[in-house]
Amino acid sequence: MNTQEYISSGIVESYVLGLASSEEAIEFELMCSEHSEVRAARITFEMELENRLSLQRVAPPRELKSRIFSLIGMEEVKQEPQVLQSRPALIPRVGFPRFIAAASVILLLGSVMLNLYLLNQYKHSIAQYKELVESQAQLANANHSLNTKMQLFETALYQMKDPRMEIVKMPAVATSPSASSMATVYWDTSSRLVWLLVNQLPKPASGKQYQLWAIVDGKPVDAGIFDVDEGIPFVKLKTIPRAQAFAITLEKQGGSLKPNMDAMYVMGKVTG
Amino acid sequence: MGLTVTYNEKELVAALKARNNQAFGYLYDNYSGSLYSIILQIVQNPTLADDVLQEVFVNIWRQIETYDPAKGRLFTWMLNISRNASIDLLRSKNYQDSKKNQELKDNVYQGTRSTQISTDAIGLTRFLAKLRPDYRVLIELAYFKGYTHEEIAEIEHIPLGTVKTRIRNALMQLREFLK
Numbered sequence: 001m002n003t004q005e006y007i008s009s010g011i012v013e014s015y016v017l018g019l020a021s022s023e024e025a026i027e028f029e030l031m032c033s034e035h036s037e038v039r040a041a042r043i044t045f046e047m048e049l050e051n052r053l054s055l056q057r058v059a060p061p062r063e064l065k066s067r068i069f070s071l072i073g074m075e076e077v078k079q080e081p082q083v084l085q086s087r088p089a090l091i092p093r094v095g096f097p098r099f100i101a102a103a104s105v106i107l108l109l110g111s112v113m114l115n116l117y118l119l120n121q122y123k124h125s126i127a128q129y130k131e132l133v134e135s136q137a138q139l140a141n142a143n144h145s146l147n148t149k150m151q152l153f154e155t156a157l158y159q160m161k162d163p164r165m166e167i168v169k170m171p172a173v174a175t176s177p178s179a180s181s182m183a184t185v186y187w188d189t190s191s192r193l194v195w196l197l198v199n200q201l202p203k204p205a206s207g208k209q210y211q212l213w214a215i216v217d218g219k220p221v222d223a224g225i226f227d228v229d230e231g232i233p234f235v236k237l238k239t240i241p242r243a244q245a246f247a248i249t250l251e252k253q254g255g256s257l258k259p260n261m262d263a264m265y266v267m268g269k270v271t272g
Numbered sequence: 273m274g275l276t277v278t279y280n281e282k283e284l285v286a287a288l289k290a291r292n293n294q295a296f297g298y299l300y301d302n303y304s305g306s307l308y309s310i311i312l313q314i315v316q317n318p319t320l321a322d323d324v325l326q327e328v329f330v331n332i333w334r335q336i337e338t339y340d341p342a343k344g345r346l347f348t349w350m351l352n353i354s355r356n357a358s359i360d361l362l363r364s365k366n367y368q369d370s371k372k373n374q375e376l377k378d379n380v381y382q383g384t385r386s387t388q389i390s391t392d393a394i395g396l397t398r399f400l401a402k403l404r405p406d407y408r409v410l411i412e413l414a415y416f417k418g419y420t421h422e423e424i425a426e427i428e429h430i431p432l433g434t435v436k437t438r439i440r441n442a443l444m445q446l447r448e449f450l451k
Contacts, residue, residue: 010440013447016344018352019414019439021421029343043345045447050306050347052450056398057305058312060325065300068329072296120278127280 004145006031007041016045040138043131156234160197164189168246170268177250178202181265185212185246192241194223198233201265204250211251213259214243225255245269281346288336296333303347304329307354313397314358314416324361328354359418399449407442414439 001009014020015028032039159165168185172178182199196212204210212223223246224237247267249259279287279298287295307328312321331353339349361367400408413419413427421439425432 008444010444013443014440016348017415017443018355019443033342046345046348048447048450049351050345053306053309053351056309058309060304060308061322064322064326065304068300068326069296071326071330072333120283123283124278124280127282 003031003035003037007038012038012041012045016042016049037138037141040134044135044138047131159195159234160186162188165195166270168268168270170246170248170266173247173264173267175262176265177263178265181248183248183266185268187240187270192239194237194240194246196224196226196235196237198226198228198235201228201248203228207253208250209253209255210248210265211255211259212237213247213249214240215245215247216240216243220247220259222255222257225251243270282341285336285339285341285346288333299332300329303350306347307350310351311354311358314355315361320361320367321358324354324357328357331357355415355418362417399446402449403442403445407438407445410435410439411442411446 011020011024011028015025020028028038028042032042166187166189168187170183170185172181178201181201183201184197184199186195186197187193188195194212194214201210209225210228211225213220214223215221221240221243222238223240224235226235226237245267247259248265249261250263250265251260279295284295284299288299304325308321308325311324311328312318315321315324328350332350335353339346343349400411403411409428410424413424414421419427421432421435425435428435430438
């Protein structure tokens, strides 16, 4: 299983919500320390959850806060807004210069507090920024792999719709090991290049690989080997100048010189 | 002008570990609502939820040293403490006894459960309603009742492997709803 599959297996959600078994949790923590994208996926979900739950918060009864604070042996800190009160009555008694001095001290204190406040805000923003950058990198990655996939699809579609393509459908043969097998050859009539679309073939056992054969004057000619477990089942194989039919057999890894007739899956005749 | 101190997560943890009162006040003001909501959904009774929330915050204060940022965010840690405390309460003998009494009372005086507020419409429960019934049951048993996968397999008469896959699928779906 690769990292992406691991991430999208539901383990992230199970772990964060406390539903993973202890073995799964240990494995997940290891994966997080070794793969930054696993860790990033965990943080993304944690933040989603935190934000969602904070939208649905229910205020506990007011007296509960002081009860808890007294239980752990501290005074509840009251963060009441600090109102700077001016007291005009003081002015005539203490004289103008002293008022100026007092006012500047108050202003200075206010400014220091404001600066502290702004500094904290700034630190907070930096942390949020870092978290955003992390999830941005993750998105860019996902985007890149989607683009690559898109390009593959585009190439396939472009080749398939080309009017020069001769299409040879290959249904399962009577002795096929899998009766629902099916594949289609797209044969470029000008370049004579053979493309293959795997409609349905079972996944080969390890050490085995499918091989396409062109039947030329009754003799099998190797037309290329291919895998079926790739993202898109449309592959470019060899150039075959002339053939009356195509067939697919299962061979050892890397292909054979002669087809194994016992393991023939599909065959189709060239009609043109 | 109200000057309130705000913290980022790292600073908040550091301040809590340094036993800073103001940081604990900040923690309570910012997170008690979210945690209270999840506790209510599990214990389904405001009076009991108050007791659990109290226990949770006392435990957060006492056990902050054991919080390990490498394993998850602070909120996740607190959420799991809240869930565990709620489930422990549901399983405690006192609760089981009081429930029996409550049921007895309810039978005698129909419709006297005025202290019970409806928790159907809040939090995760609302999203749960959107899940397929067979998924919903599993999430209720696993997340809100705290049963292990093995226990659920026994209760629901389905293989352990199926329980695991279904719970994971259900979680992925739930996550889509949360977005």
